[in-house]
Amino acid sequence: MPDTAGQARPVVLMFAGQGAQHPRMAAGLHGHDATFTAWMDEAFRLLGPDGARLRRQWLAPGPTPGYDDVTVAQPLLYAVGHALGRMLLEQGVRPTALFGHSVGELVAATLAGVLTFADGMRLMRERMTLFADTPPGGMLAVAASVDEVADLLGPAVHLAAVNASRQLLLAGERAPLDDAARILTDRGLVCRDVLARQAFHSPVVEDAVRASLPAWRGVPLAPPRLPLYSAYTRGPLTPDQARDPEFWARQPAETVHFAPTLTTVLDEHPGCLLVEAGPGNNLSALARRRRAVAQERCAVVPLLPDRCRGDEADVRSVEEARSLLSEPAVAAGAVAGPHPSRTAETGRKP
Template sequence: MAVRSPKDVALLLPGQGAQHPRMAAGLYGHEEAFTHWMDEAFRLLGPDGGRLRREWLAEQPSPAYDDVTVAQPLLYAVDHALGRMLLEWGVRPVALLGHSVGEFAAATLAGVVDLADGMRVMRERVDLFARTPPGGMLAVSASLDEVAGLLRAGVYLAAVNAPRQLLLAGEREPLRAAARTLHERGSVCREVPARQAFHTPVVEYAVKASLPGWRSVRFHLPSMPLYSAYTQGVLTEEQALDPEFWAGQASATVYFAPTLTALLAAHDCLLVEAGPGNSLTMLARRRTAVTEGRSEALPLLPDRRRGDDADRHAVRAARTALLPTAHLPQEEAS
C-alpha cells in the first residue's frame, strides 16, 4: 500500500523478541549515519564490542544470540542507530514510543541519556540479568480475563500489546505449564526469543542491584515528547530524571496498547517502526485511527530476515515515503 507522508511522524522502537540474525545488517556500510552509530555503539561496549559485532553480522549466530547479554545491547544499538539515521535525514518526530528496551533507545534519541551512559548501563545490567533464574516469555492470543487464572506463582503479565495480544513471562517450568494449559484450551501461543523473565518480579533482584549504575547516569529532560509504556502517557519531567523509574522498567509490565492509544489520540501521524521486523507496525495497523486513514504505519525494515538487499530496498522505500521530494544519491536510487 502506498503511504502518504503526513506532516507528523512518530517513531515506534521494538524490544526483546524482535531480534533476529543480521537485523538491519544490510544497511551497515551503505547508510552512513546508521553505520557511524553502530560503530560508536560497539566502541562504547568496550571489550565486548568486537564479540557482539561478530554475533550481529554472523550468518549463523551462536546459541547465546537470544540471551540478554547479546540481544539487549544489540537491540538497543540497532534501534538507536535507525532512529539516528531518521533524525539525520531531517525527520523531526512529534513523539517517540518504545517497547521494553526500545523505550530506553527512545530516551537516548530524545536526549534523556547520552549513548555513552546508555551503553555503560547496558553493559552493567546485562551481566546482572544474566544471573537471574532461567526463564522466558510467551506471546498469547487471549484477553486478560482468559489468562487471569494462569497468573499465579511463577507466571506474570509481562506486556499488553493489544486487547487480545499479551505477553506472559516467568521461570521456565511454570511458564511451560501455562503453555500446556493454553494449548489444551485451543489458545494460540508461542515462545518469544528470550531467556530471562523480563517484566516480572523474577528479575527484581537484578533491578535493585542495577540501581547504583543508574544513579550515576546524567539524566536530562527530553527534547521531544517521549511516551512511556509503563505510565501509559507522556513522560513527566520528574520521571525522566528519576533513576529508579528507569531501573524499574525491567521488572514492570509493558502497557504498549493503551500507550499507543494515547499517542494516536493526541496525533494523527505516520507511525514509523525504527527497529527490526514489523511487529509494532502490525499492532498499529489494527487501530481504528489507522484503518480509518487518520494515521498510517510504516516499518523501516522487512518483517523478518530476507537478505541485505531487502533491508536496503525497504529503507529506500521508507525514505521516499517520509521525504518524497528528497534527492537520493545515484548509487542509492539505482
C-alpha cells in the same frame, strides 16, 4: 484520509524490544549509510571487550548460541534501534513523538535526550551482567485477553506485556511458564515462546533490578527534548519521571502496556505516520489493527523488512520508507544530536 495538502504529516517513531532481534538486522545499512555505520561502530567500541564478539554475532548468517540471551539481544537491539533513529534524524526527520516497547523505550529516551548514548551503553553492559544471572526463564506470547489468563497470574507467572486486546506476553521461570502454556493450549488458546532466555517484566528479575539502581543513580538524566511516551505510565513522560533513576531501573520488572500507550499516541497525534525504526514488523502489525490506521487517518511504515531478507532488501526497505518521509513534521526543539565523529563523548571518529 484527511486532506493534508500543503501540510507536513506528523511523524512518530516507535522502537521494538526483546523478541524482535534476528541476525544481520539492518546489517545491509552498514557501509551504505554513513550515519548508521558510524553509530553502530561507536556502539561496538563502547561495548569494550564484548564489542568484537557482539559484532560477529550481529553479522553472522544465522543465530549463534545464546543469541536470544540478554547478553546478546538487548545490546544489539539498543544499538540498532539507536543507529536507525540517528539515521532518520540526520536525514531531517523531526518526530513529533517517540515511544518504544521494553528496551525500545530506552532507545526512544536516548534519542529524546534523556540520557547520552555512551551512558546508555554503559548501563546496557551492566544489564548484560546482572540479568544474565537471574533464574532461567522466558516469555510466552498468548492470543488471549487478560481475563482469560487471570487465574494463572501470580508470583510464578506474571503479565509481562499487553500488546493488544487479545495479544499478551507472560513471563516467569521456565517450569511454571511451561505449565501455563500447557493449560492455555488445553483451553484452545494459541501460545508460542518469545525469543528470550530471561523472564523480563516479571518479579523473577527483581534482584537484578535492585542491583542496577546504583548505576542508574550515577547517570545524568534530563527532561526529554522531544515528546516521549512511556509504555509503563501509558502516556507522555513528565520531566520528573524522566529524571527519576528508579523509574528507569524498575522497567525490566514491570508490565509493558503497549496497547494503551499506542492508543494515547494515536489520539494525541491525529493523522500521524508511525515509523517502526527497528528489526521486524511486530509493532507495525499491531498498529495496523487500530481503527485510525484501518480507516487511513493514520499510516504505518516499517523501516526494515519483516525478517532478514538480505542486505539489498534492507537498503530497498529504507529507501521506500524515506519516500514517505519526504515532508515530515518538524517538532519544536527536535535535535538530531551530535554525530559520533563530532561528539566530545568519543573524542575520535569511530
